[in-house]
Amino acid sequence: MAQKKHRPEEIVAKLRQVDVLLSQGRPVAEGIRTIGVTAFTYYRWRKEFGGLKSDQVKRLKDLEKENERLRKAVSDLTLEKLILAEAGSGKLLSPARRRRCIDHAMTKFGVSQRLACRVLGQHRSTQRKQPMGRADEAALTADIVEFATQYGRYGYRRITALLHAAGWAVNVKRVERIWRREGLKVPQRQPKKGRLWLNDGSCVRLRPEHPNHVWSYDFVEDRTHNGRKFRMLNVIDEFTRECIAIRIDRRLRSTDVIDVLSDLFILRGVPGHVRSDNGPEFVAKAVRDWIAAVGAKTAFIEPGSPWENGYCESFNAKLRDELLDGEIFYSLAEAKTVIESWRQHYNTRRPHSSLGYKPPAPAAIVPPSNMAVKPTMH
The missing domain is CATH 1.10.10 (Arc Repressor Mutant, subunit A)
Known part of the structure; x- marks a missing residue:
């Protein structure tokens, strides 16, 4: 027969019973026999509950429960701190990231899904939901x-x-x-400059109002695989953002500028203004006189202020960033072919943010091949 398990209150009552008998002069062995336990159990009870009363036992029991609750709370807080530390210092913004983090915490710390969801702020229904991707x-x-x-x-x-x-x-x-x-991103560029000169030739003071109103042109340099330098003369329509022409050669002088502009004026008409910087090819007297003679006006930016020719400088940056920095040209002929192909893509397919992500000229007129790619003259 299994031995009865005594409650603390019953143990204290039996010990008090033995104390009463001992006060009457009875021997200890007789008192132990009256409560029906062995001497070993009696002395163990005295060691644990000796001198206590019933109300004190109840208070001790409550203190033990409180102590156990505090120990469990401290343990839970420590475990929650470990889970949060494992999740990292960043924010878990998406449910998918929280889902993966909760699964990892459950595996590493052996905690329940309920605890991990509560610590990391994920609803359990969201954790259990299996995301169904679209068919496409x-x-x-x-x-x-x-x-x-x-x-x-x-x-x-x-x-x-x-x-x-x-x-x-x-x-x-x-x-x-x-x-x-997928972890895709565009590397950061250089910070923008906030300085701006507001002279008459600036793109802020003289803004394009319609197609063929303001053209701008500028030079860009690059090198072929053998280290030899070549130059590009870029001409754009600032209103439509269309790149009208890119002239490529080892050397380009003021006569080449006049040659390119004359072909474009014949093909597209004379613009109201032609904007450029103060390079020797642009401010040459022959160029200024020729532009004035055909009925256009020149607009020169301040020296050392390329941001005043913002439209053309923006195009030059895109040309270098999207093409020149990623291509190796083994010959000048290859450079002419590849750059002209990119110009057609820029005009007809490339989305432009300032045009509502539409290409500058979806139906652009392709200039004659003898103007777009001039044979090299030595």
Whole structure:
């Protein structure tokens, strides 16, 4: 038969009973026999509960429970701190990231899903929900990665415009979500300069108001694989953002500027103003006299202030960032072919942010090949 388990109150009552018998002169052995336990159990009870009364036992029991609760609270707080430390210092903004973090915490610390969700702020129904991707998710992701690989300097907004042109009916937020999930990003550029001179030739004072109102042109330099330098003369229409022509040669002088402008004036008409910097090719008397003779006006920016020719400088930056920095030209002929192909892409396909992510000239007139790529003269 199993021995009865005594409650603390019953033990204290039996010990008090033995104390009464001992006060009457009875031997200890007789008192132990009256309470029906062994001498070993009696002395163990005295060691644990000797001298206590019933109300004191109850208070001791409450203190033990409180102590156990505090120990458990401290243990839980320590465990929660470890879970939060394992989650990292950053914010877990998306449910997917919280879901992965909770699974990791459950595996590492052996805690329940309820505790991990409470510590990391995830609803349990959200944790249990299995995300169902769309049927076209894989195809859309592949196209986004392909466009990002092909156009390494485009952000997700411009990639969205390319997707729309390719027939995708997709929201820019969905593209951004996939963009971030795949770890795609555009490296940071140099910070913008805030200084601006407001002279008559500045793009702030003289703003384009219609096509063929203001043209701007500037030089860009690069080198072929053998280290030899070549120059590019870029001409753009500031209103439409269209690159009208890119003349490429080892050397370009004021006569070459007149040659390019004369071809463009014949093909497109004479613009109202022609903006440029103060380089010797642009301020040469022959160039200024020739432009004035055909009915156009020159607009020169302040010396050392390229930001006043902002439209052309912006185009030059895109040309270098999206093409020149990523290409190796083994000959001048190869450079002419590749750069002209990029110019056609820039005019007809590349989304432009200031034009509502539309290309500058989807139906641009392609200039004659003898003007776009001039044979090299030595």
